[in-house]
Structure formats: structure tokens, C-alpha cells
Amino acid sequence: MSDITNASAPAPAFPGGTILGYPRIGRMRELKRALESFWKGASTEADLESVAKEVRLANLERLAALGLGRADSSIPSNFSFYDHMLDASVAFGVVPTRFKDYELEHGGFDLSGYSVIARGEGDKAPLEMTKWFDSNYHYLVPEIGPESTFELASLRWVDEFVEAKEAGFVTRPVIPGPLTFLYLSKPSDDAPTGFEPIERLDDLLATYDDLLAELAAAGAEWVQIDEPILVADIAADRSEVLANAAKAYANLVGLEKRPALFVAAPYHSLGDALPVLKDAGVDAIGIDLVRGSVPADVDLTGATIVAGVVDGHNIWRTDLDEALRKADAVAALGATVTVSSSTSLFHVPHTLQGEEHLGEELLSWLAFADEKVAEIVTLAAAREQGEHAVAGALGEARAALKARAEHPGTNRADVRDALAEVDPGWFERGPYSARAAAQANRFHLPELATTTIGSFPQTPEIRKARAAWAKGELSDADYEQAMKDEIASVVRLQEDLGLDVLVHGEAERNDMVQYFAELLDGFDVTKNGWVQSYGSRCTRPSILWGDVARSAPMTVRWAEYAQSLSDKPVKGMLTGPVTILAWSFVRDDQPLGDTANQVGLALRQEIADLEAAGIGIIQVDEPALRELLPLKKSEQSAYLDWSVNSFRLATSGAKDDTQVHTHLCYSEFGEIIDAIDGLNADVTSIEAARSRMEVLPAIRSHGYERQIGPGVWDIHSPRVPSTQEVTELLQLAKDSIPGKQLWVNPDCGLKTRGYAETTETLTHMLEATRAVRGV
Numbered sequence: 001m002s003d004i005t006n007a008s009a010p011a012p013a014f015p016g017g018t019i020l021g022y023p024r025i026g027r028m029r030e031l032k033r034a035l036e037s038f039w040k041g042a043s044t045e046a047d048l049e050s051v052a053k054e055v056r057l058a059n060l061e062r063l064a065a066l067g068l069g070r071a072d073s074s075i076p077s078n079f080s081f082y083d084h085m086l087d088a089s090v091a092f093g094v095v096p097t098r099f100k101d102y103e104l105e106h107g108g109f110d111l112s113g114y115s116v117i118a119r120g121e122g123d124k125a126p127l128e129m130t131k132w133f134d135s136n137y138h139y140l141v142p143e144i145g146p147e148s149t150f151e152l153a154s155l156r157w158v159d160e161f162v163e164a165k166e167a168g169f170v171t172r173p174v175i176p177g178p179l180t181f182l183y184l185s186k187p188s189d190d191a192p193t194g195f196e197p198i199e200r201l202d203d204l205l206a207t208y209d210d211l212l213a214e215l216a217a218a219g220a221e222w223v224q225i226d227e228p229i230l231v232a233d234i235a236a237d238r239s240e241v242l243a244n245a246a247k248a249y250a251n252l253v254g255l256e257k258r259p260a261l262f263v264a265a266p267y268h269s270l271g272d273a274l275p276v277l278k279d280a281g282v283d284a285i286g287i288d289l290v291r292g293s294v295p296a297d298v299d300l301t302g303a304t305i306v307a308g309v310v311d312g313h314n315i316w317r318t319d320l321d322e323a324l325r326k327a328d329a330v331a332a333l334g335a336t337v338t339v340s341s342s343t344s345l346f347h348v349p350h351t352l353q354g355e356e357h358l359g360e361e362l363l364s365w366l367a368f369a370d371e372k373v374a375e376i377v378t379l380a381a382a383r384e385q386g387e388h389a390v391a392g393a394l395g396e397a398r399a400a401l402k403a404r405a406e407h408p409g410t411n412r413a414d415v416r417d418a419l420a421e422v423d424p425g426w427f428e429r430g431p432y433s434a435r436a437a438a439q440a441n442r443f444h445l446p447e448l449a450t451t452t453i454g455s456f457p458q459t460p461e462i463r464k465a466r467a468a469w470a471k472g473e474l475s476d477a478d479y480e481q482a483m484k485d486e487i488a489s490v491v492r493l494q495e496d497l498g499l500d501v502l503v504h505g506e507a508e509r510n511d512m513v514q515y516f517a518e519l520l521d522g523f524d525v526t527k528n529g530w531v532q533s534y535g536s537r538c539t540r541p542s543i544l545w546g547d548v549a550r551s552a553p554m555t556v557r558w559a560e561y562a563q564s565l566s567d568k569p570v571k572g573m574l575t576g577p578v579t580i581l582a583w584s585f586v587r588d589d590q591p592l593g594d595t596a597n598q599v600g601l602a603l604r605q606e607i608a609d610l611e612a613a614g615i616g617i618i619q620v621d622e623p624a625l626r627e628l629l630p631l632k633k634s635e636q637s638a639y640l641d642w643s644v645n646s647f648r649l650a651t652s653g654a655k656d657d658t659q660v661h662t663h664l665c666y667s668e669f670g671e672i673i674d675a676i677d678g679l680n681a682d683v684t685s686i687e688a689a690r691s692r693m694e695v696l697p698a699i700r701s702h703g704y705e706r707q708i709g710p711g712v713w714d715i716h717s718p719r720v721p722s723t724q725e726v727t728e729l730l731q732l733a734k735d736s737i738p739g740k741q742l743w744v745n746p747d748c749g750l751k752t753r754g755y756a757e758t759t760e761t762l763t764h765m766l767e768a769t770r771a772v773r774g775v
């Protein structure tokens, strides 16, 4: 431990175990509802603040009841109204100047201004949103330039600490670390070429100094500084990253007035950053022992290690024996060890309570956030008092693990046999030139063909109908009719607008993954297992526990019906294997590639059925292809092999004159362009509007020969781009991609949008297309 810390040395770190963070959305999604009501103008800022406070206090009470220490900083304070990176941008006073008008007189933003930065308004584009490490969570990208001024502009972290203290808890505020903050930032629009946000490290550190002093003054004994960037191989030179880490933590450790520093590095191994943090003298280091490991020869004498032995990112019940072995192995390297989750628990739902419909057997294999906290408390007790003290809990865990391994559904002969019969030819389609000719002949599409990504607005009426159907209040026939009416109206709208390739709108899908999980063998779904994806938006990741097989067609009826309503092609719409895995909680007892091929085979059968029903264009979405890319370079090529192969297995049975589309969201395509090429889809739509077509030059220089639809409308925000704005983006796209290869479409599906902005923007998109086509 450092010898230059504050007067009273910190107590041993979190002796009864801890977690790196807890779900923020509320057990019944109270925060989601309060936010959306505030945005609609149906409630006030004070109403929203009061719901948020209730959620925070309920979480504290819950965590203490589950056994985390009330007063020893074991409970993290990690609340956010929308996103923790946005909070950091606001707190450090580095909000882009386009939001100046929304700033309060004394600095900082109220919740209306904060929401505008997140969601945009009028001509103010919001901060860009992108994936948080290898998860389905999205953060808002800070924009930093040489002129950005850093100052402590919000004391929310301090206020929330004080609020907890007044309620009888000494919590541990959780703050994004300076390296993670800057390396995940993008240069502001006015920054000169070549400028990197990390150049502003010294200025940012001065603001952390002020923040840590405020936290110490408020009585915080520990602060958690999250530095997941240290586990990822990023573009920056590793030695530069390590030098910056050494500098940043020497600075923070050397402060006179600060809480003890717990630096957490979830999602993989710290590698050579571990000794850097140790030598800097931070008071505790959090390591991920689920995804990552510690080399057996590292000397941890004198270090305090918060050992992440319970998976924060998946929902399987922990092998407690293995967890104890991992913690012991770190202790054997000389460290003082306490047990923790490997990542924040905000990647998993609150609790298994209320999920009894899953059945006792499956339930006994699972642990959501609250059950994980209980596991951690058990592990801490085992380490403190000896295993005999928790013999009952250890025995139960062993029995559940054994039952899971022996369950017939995890090892089905029919599924295994079908995969064994797959031969290499099943991964190959005919040459693109022949496909392109056959498709041109069949569809006669114009240059700059227009389409959408699949979903149309999921209106409250659609959701209400589905909720009523689930409760048995609406009959199967009435639900079916309601969805057909919706599909008919979506098809009519697209014909009126003049789109070239139509979609059915996905009204019948609760979610693009859960819908398939409900129809495939090997999955189960939760009733209330919500996990935040971004802002107020949540998903219920399905549980992929067994061998996957298709017992009946899943989409054919809907696709056939939609196609019957129009002479234009209506795309069949499927979700690809990688995305189905990524957005489910996936079994951890076999290689992901094997599971992906099981899903791929089921989709291949579905595509054959769609073709037989006369569907000529079939889109297989893979928005999560980039998301699962391993954080370590050394693991990426193996991943890209199996992921691309599973898509090819799904799609390569398609006939030459069937046009296969795929869709990917979330930029940074540069690094996976070979994989995109490898998917071998005839048409690929990608997200590009928020980053103003940034990726296209890379695609052009790659010599990409197939068709591509760079998004011209950022659908993540309710704002309506003008015809001129869309025209400019389209023109930019045309500068990089020949018209023959270019499609016109939004960035992503429209399910989160309303009809007003959808109709208006699609009208602008079609006007822009006509302008650029020159007709």
C-alpha cells in the first residue's frame, strides 16, 4: 500500500466481498418508465429525481440485506440516469460546445439539458453512441479537442455518496478512469487532424484531483476507478498506454486528500498493466478472473487484489470450488485477496425471483445479480471462516452443476448428428458475378435502391396487444389479426413513400433475438430479466442453455403474408447466429463456435423454407458481429473464423437468384472489413450516419465488390434530419462507392422511433435519393 496516502490508512478492502456495480434501471424498470415519462413531458424533473432516489436507496437496502457491508465501502454507488460516460463528460465539464445553450448559469446541466446531449434536439446531434467493450451495453462517446476546458462541473457523484450516507450507508463511488475516459473519446469536430484526446491527460487529471478531494471531504473512504481500457488491445501503442497509466496513477496516489483508490479492470486480463498499477501504489486492484487470468510468476506481495471470480457478464451459477481455487491462487502470489464479481452486475438482470416459470431444474443452474451477490458473500465466508462454514451452499452448487452437465437437452444426438453431416460445400455459395446477374434479372432494381433495415415503430398498441395476448386476454386469432393489420399498414406506407425493397416491419417480434429464442429448442426466456442496453432501452437476453434445433418454420407465415400484399420484393428477415449468441446468455460448457453452428443450421432450414414460399430477398442481421470481437488481438482471428463460418453455414444454401442481405450496426468496421467481406452477403447495410460516412474510404480501398448500404439516418435519436442533410450524406457515400453498388437506407431498424419522425425522415430520404440519382 502507498505510504503517502491520507492520514488514516484505509481499512482492509471490502472483507465480506464486493461487486463492481449493480443494475441501475430498477427491479421493475422504474427508471426506464420515469425517464420516458419525463421525455414525453408527462412528469417533471423532480418526479424523475424522486424515482431515481428510490431506485438507489432500494438497491442499497437490497445489497446490505444480501450481506454486503453497509458501512465498509463494499457497496458500490454506480447510478446513472442514462450512461456513465455521459455522466463523466458532464462532470468533467467537457460537453461539446453545441450544447452550450443548454448549460445552467452556474455550470452543469439539468436533466433536460442532460437528455439533449444524450438524444439530440433540433439541429443538435447527440453524442455518438457505441458498444461498451464486448457487451450489448452502449455508451455515449465523449468529444475532446485541444480547446476543451476541463473543470469539475457536477458533483452528482459526491451528492449520491452523501445521500447514501444519510441513509446509513458508506458506499464506494464508481467513476470511469481517466485512461478509459480519454481512450474511448473521439476528437471533437474542430480538432486538427492527428489530435488524440489522450493528449489532454494532464488537464483531465487535475479535474480528478478536485473530484477526489471533494469525495474525501464528503467522507468517502474508497473510490472505484474503472479502467477496462487497460485490458483491451487498442490502436494506441501499448508502451504509451502503460506510461500514461503509470503517470495517471502516480498523480492520483500522490494526492494529499483522497479516498483509497480501487482501480478495477473488468472484461479480460490486465497483463503488463498489472505491475504498473501495483508499482504506482494504488490501494486495491480489481482483476477479472472469469475472462482473464494472472500469470503464475507475477509478484503481488503487498498488493490488495479484488478477485473477480463470479461472472458479472453471464448468468450461470458459479462453480464455487473453482472460484475459491482462483482466489487462493492469487493469494499464493503474495496478495491480500477479497472476492468480487468479474464485471459490474449491470450486464445481468436483478433477480431470479419471479422467474419460477423457468422450472426448478433450470433455475438451479442460474444466478442473476442478487443470487451472485449471495454467492460472493458465501465465497467470502468460506475464505474467512473455512469451507465448513458454508458446506451446505457449496454442496448445493456442486449438485446443480452436475445436473446441468448431465441434462439430455445439453447433448442431443439428433443435433450432433446433423452437424456432423455438414460438409465444406455447405459454407460456399456460387460466384458473386453469377449471383448478381441472376438477381438483376429477377428484381430489376434501380441504382441507389432504397430500403429500410426491417423494423417499423413498435407502437404502444402493438406492445399492449402482445402483453394482452401473453396474459391470455387476447386470443391467438385476435393477436394474429392485429399483427397482420399492422403489417398491412406498414407495407402500404412503404408503397406510398415509394421504397424499392419493402419490409414487413417486425411488429410480431418482441425482440429480434428473443423472438427466435422463443421458437427454437435449447432456449428459455425470462419474464422480467431486463438488462439495460442504452439509456432507457432494455432487453431480456434469452437463456441459451442446450443444443439448438428448429422444430417448425419461424417466420414463413408472416413473410408470405407480407409478400402477398405487394408486387415489390418484401425482405424475409432473420437474425444471424452470432447475434443470437451475443444477445442471449449463452452456455459456457462448449466452444461458442459449436453453438453458433447449431443456430446456423436452424437458420439454413428457415431460409430454404422462405425460398420455397417465394421470398426472393432474405436479410440475416448480424449487428453483433463486431461486439463479440475479442478484446485481445491474439484471440481475434479464431473468433472471426467461427463467426463468419456460422453465417455462411446459415446462408450458403440460398440459390443464386436469392438476394442475401445482412445488416451490421456500430461503426469501427475498418477492423472487421475482411470479416464483412467473408460473410459473402450480396448486400450489406451498415451504420454510418453518426460518423458521417467515416468508414467508406476504408471500404473503397479494400476493393469491396459487392453492394453496400451505408446508413443515411441516425435512427438512435428522435431528431429528423433535413432532406439537405441526407442528400449531403448520400453524396459523400457516392464519392466513395459507385452508384451501382450503393443502397440507400437508415442506419438501423425503426422500432424505437415514432411514426411522425419515421414518415417525415423516410420522405426526406427518398427526396434525397431522387436528387442524387439526378431524376
Ligand SMILES: Nc1nc2c(c(=O)[nH]1)N[C@@H](CNc1ccc(C(=O)N[C@@H](CCC(=O)N[C@@H](CCC(=O)N[C@@H](CCC(=O)O)C(=O)O)C(=O)O)C(=O)O)cc1)CN2
Pocket: 136, 458, 460, 462, 463, 464, 466, 467, 509, 510, 511, 512, 513, 514, 533, 534, 536, 537, 538, 539, 540, 583, 623, 751, 752
Ligand atoms: N436484444 C437486442 N439487443 C440490441 C438491439 C435489439 O434490438 N435487441 N438493438 C441494438 C440497440 N439496443 C436496443 C435495445 C432495446 C431496444 C428496445 O426497443 N427495447 C424495448 C423493449 C423491447 C421488448 O422486449 N418488447 C417487448 C416487451 C415490451 C414491454 O415492456 N411490455 C410491457 C407491457 C406492454 C405495455 O403495456 O406497454 C411490460 O412488459 O411491462 C414486446 O414488445 O413484447 C424497451 O426497452 O422498451 C432497442 C434497441 C443493440 N442491441
Ligand code: MET
Pocket: 453, 454, 455, 506, 512, 573, 621, 623, 663, 665, 748, 749, 750, 751
Ligand atoms: C440492431 S439491428 C436491427 C435489425 C432489425 N432487422 C431491425 O430492423 O430492427
Ligand SMILES: [Zn+2]
Pocket: 453, 623, 663, 664, 665, 747, 748, 749
Ligand atoms: Zn441495426
